[in-house]
Amino acid sequence: MYKVKEAAELAGVSVRTLHHYDRMGLLTPKKGGNGYRYYDDNDFIILQQILFFKELDFSLQKIKEILQSPDFDEQSALQQHKKILLEKKARLERVIKSVDQSIASFRGGETMTPKERFEPFDMQKVEEHRKKYAKEAEQRWGDTDAYKESAERTSAYSKDDWKKIHEENEEIDKRLVQLMDRDPADEEVQKCIDAKRQHITKYFYPCSIEIFRGLADMYVNDPRFTKNIDKVKQGYAAFVSKAMHVYCDQRT
Amino acid sequence: MYKVKEAAELAGVSVRTLHHYDRMGLLTPKKGGNGYRYYDDNDFIILQQILFFKELDFSLQKIKEILQSPDFDEQSALQQHKKILLEKKARLERVIKSVDQSIASFRGGETMTPKERFEPFDMQKVEEHRKKYAKEAEQRWGDTDAYKESAERTSAYSKDDWKKIHEENEEIDKRLVQLMDRDPADEEVQKCIDAKRQHITKYFYPCSIEIFRGLADMYVNDPRFTKNIDKVKQGYAAFVSKAMHVYCDQRT
DNA sequence: TATTGACTATGACGTAACGTCATAAATTAT
DNA sequence: ATAATTTATGACGTTACGTCATAGTCAATA
Numbered sequence: 001m002y003k004v005k006e007a008a009e010l011a012g013v014s015v016r017t018l019h020h021y022d023r024m025g026l027l028t029p030k031k032g033g034n035g036y037r038y039y040d041d042n043d044f045i046i047l048q049q050i051l052f053f054k055e056l057d058f059s060l061q062k063i064k065e066i067l068q069s070p071d072f073d074e075q076s077a078l079q080q081h082k083k084i085l086l087e088k089k090a091r092l093e094r095v096i097k098s099v100d101q102s103i104a105s106f107r108g109g110e111t112m113t114p115k116e117r118f119e120p121f122d123m124q125k126v127e128e129h130r131k132k133y134a135k136e137a138e139q140r141w142g143d144t145d146a147y148k149e150s151a152e153r154t155s156a157y158s159k160d161d162w163k164k165i166h167e168e169n170e171e172i173d174k175r176l177v178q179l180m181d182r183d184p185a186d187e188e189v190q191k192c193i194d195a196k197r198q199h200i201t202k203y204f205y206p207c208s209i210e211i212f213r214g215l216a217d218m219y220v221n222d223p224r225f226t227k228n229i230d231k232v233k234q235g236y237a238a239f240v241s242k243a244m245h246v247y248c249d250q251r252t
Numbered sequence: 253m254y255k256v257k258e259a260a261e262l263a264g265v266s267v268r269t270l271h272h273y274d275r276m277g278l279l280t281p282k283k284g285g286n287g288y289r290y291y292d293d294n295d296f297i298i299l300q301q302i303l304f305f306k307e308l309d310f311s312l313q314k315i316k317e318i319l320q321s322p323d324f325d326e327q328s329a330l331q332q333h334k335k336i337l338l339e340k341k342a343r344l345e346r347v348i349k350s351v352d353q354s355i356a357s358f359r360g361g362e363t364m365t366p367k368e369r370f371e372p373f374d375m376q377k378v379e380e381h382r383k384k385y386a387k388e389a390e391q392r393w394g395d396t397d398a399y400k401e402s403a404e405r406t407s408a409y410s411k412d413d414w415k416k417i418h419e420e421n422e423e424i425d426k427r428l429v430q431l432m433d434r435d436p437a438d439e440e441v442q443k444c445i446d447a448k449r450q451h452i453t454k455y456f457y458p459c460s461i462e463i464f465r466g467l468a469d470m471y472v473n474d475p476r477f478t479k480n481i482d483k484v485k486q487g488y489a490a491f492v493s494k495a496m497h498v499y500c501d502q503r504t
Numbered sequence: 505t506a507t508t509g510a511c512t513a514t515g516a517c518g519t520a521a522c523g524t525c526a527t528a529a530a531t532t533a534t
Numbered sequence: 535a536t537a538a539t540t541t542a543t544g545a546c547g548t549t550a551c552g553t554c555a556t557a558g559t560c561a562a563t564a
Contacts, residue, residue, distance in 0.1 A: 034530060035542060272551060286559060287513060
């Protein structure tokens with residue numbers, strides 16, 4: 001049982017924020033006879049979830065709806081969270097890279113034209129991406145039916161199903177490993193990449209180009225991923241990622 | 253010469269946004285006798301710059317100051333902002349870690365303590381670390397003499413120098429690989445770690461404990477690093493990182 | 505030419521997610 | 535017992551616009 005200040009410090013938010021959440025009925029802790037708010041373990045779990053969704057740019061209203069919906073499945077929500085977070089991270093990394101480029105060009109004494117400066121960004125694309133992405137995210141959690149369906153889909157898989165899924169995936173990887181000496185744009189390679197995408201679509205979720213692109217970035221940006229994927233063969237992650245990008249570029 | 257709507261569409265912002273920018277004196281286009289706003293090429297360049305800085309999370313006020321200050325130093329602004337972006341990234345990484353932990357604890361049925369739960373969110377720690385680090389970093393990489401010196405130092409190295417440096421580093425790595433079965437805290441191991449630090453100090457920059465700790469984290473968090481380092485041997489990165497942390501912990 | 509419809513301007517209030525006082529009661533420390 | 539913290543509530547401030555409302559302007563049409 002923590003009082004506001006302590007709770008706030010633990011969570012790294014302000015006291016006012018907790019007041020706010022209480023007032024709007026998002027997080028309502030027990031109240032003592034003195035009117036004080038007392039936060040228990042359960043409140044902290046909820047708070048953590050709130051922060052998760054906030055990280056995903058959901059509005060507090062939306063978060064309220066989601067968390068208070070009776071068919072909210074924490075576990076698969078977490079899994080999906082991770083994906084989005086990795087996407088965000090990849091995007092951040094791109095921004096950082098662009099800033100680095102700007103700095104570097106200064107050091108080199110070259111003057112960048114504004115156009116050059118914005119090239120790595122291309123605001124319109126970024127915006128489009130965000131919008132598309134937000135839509136997909138909303139469908140996944142906001143709209144309950146779609147969310148339920150997706151959750152049921154993966155949770156319905158039996159051990160044998162999983163085995164089959166993994167085997168199928170490994171099959172594709174094997175084929176790709178044998179093509180690693182070729183160009184990422186090679187036709188055979190691209191066929192495998194398409195198979196990879198359809199595999200995801202088939203067993204998990206409709207894998208849009210945008211999502212697939214995000215995945216490609218993830219392969220090289222997330223060390224856990226890289227490690228797992230590179231188990232197949234040293235440098236495999238980078239190769240697949242490149243090929244996936246080619247694939248996506250060809251389709252936009 | 254474009255009128256608002258057209259200009260807005262071109263830039264991918266709303267008309268209201270342009271009104272807003274005009275009102276606050278951020279972007280003031282020419283006005284016709286009818287009071288209409290007319291945006292020319294130059295206005296678009298400014299607009300692009302505004303969007304650029306917005307993407308970097310600057311407030312409009314800040315952007316105004318930046319763009320209108322005659323002695324606006326884009327470089328230092330960018331460097332400043334890179335720090336913030338890196339912080340964001342670090343925070344994201346913590347969040348991701350926390351998601352992983354949550355998933356794991358669900359599977360294991362263990363309960364997280366509130367502290368554990370918010371570790372990745374804990375802004376205060378992040379802030380503290382950033383401040384400490386920023387001070388040191390600024391001394392070395394700031395726009396000042398120290399930076400110049402360091403830059404000159406490395407740029408002055410000849411190919412042979414680089415070769416020697418690399419060889420020396422590999423020498424240390426080799427020794428460490430042979431000790432990989434031992435405990436990271438093992439005396440021999442720690443000696444090598446010290447050698448590693450001194451190597452950096454000798455050839456690059458005074459490698460403080462804090463910096464060294466940061467490096468340790470980078471070894472496992474940055475895929476480019478991990479990849480390079482793991483080339484030496486599978487799992488080497490993790491081992492070195494752990495040993496480095498032990499080393500740093502012993503000295504603080 | 506009068507009218508319609510699209511576009512424009514300004515003004516003013518609305519919104520989200522809090523920040524920032526102000527005031528007063530309760531708790532804790534000395 | 536008194537001072538220093540912490541708490542609560544209320545209310546206004548803030549950022550970057552969104553969303554009307556009202557009214558003038560412009561180009562095409564009946």
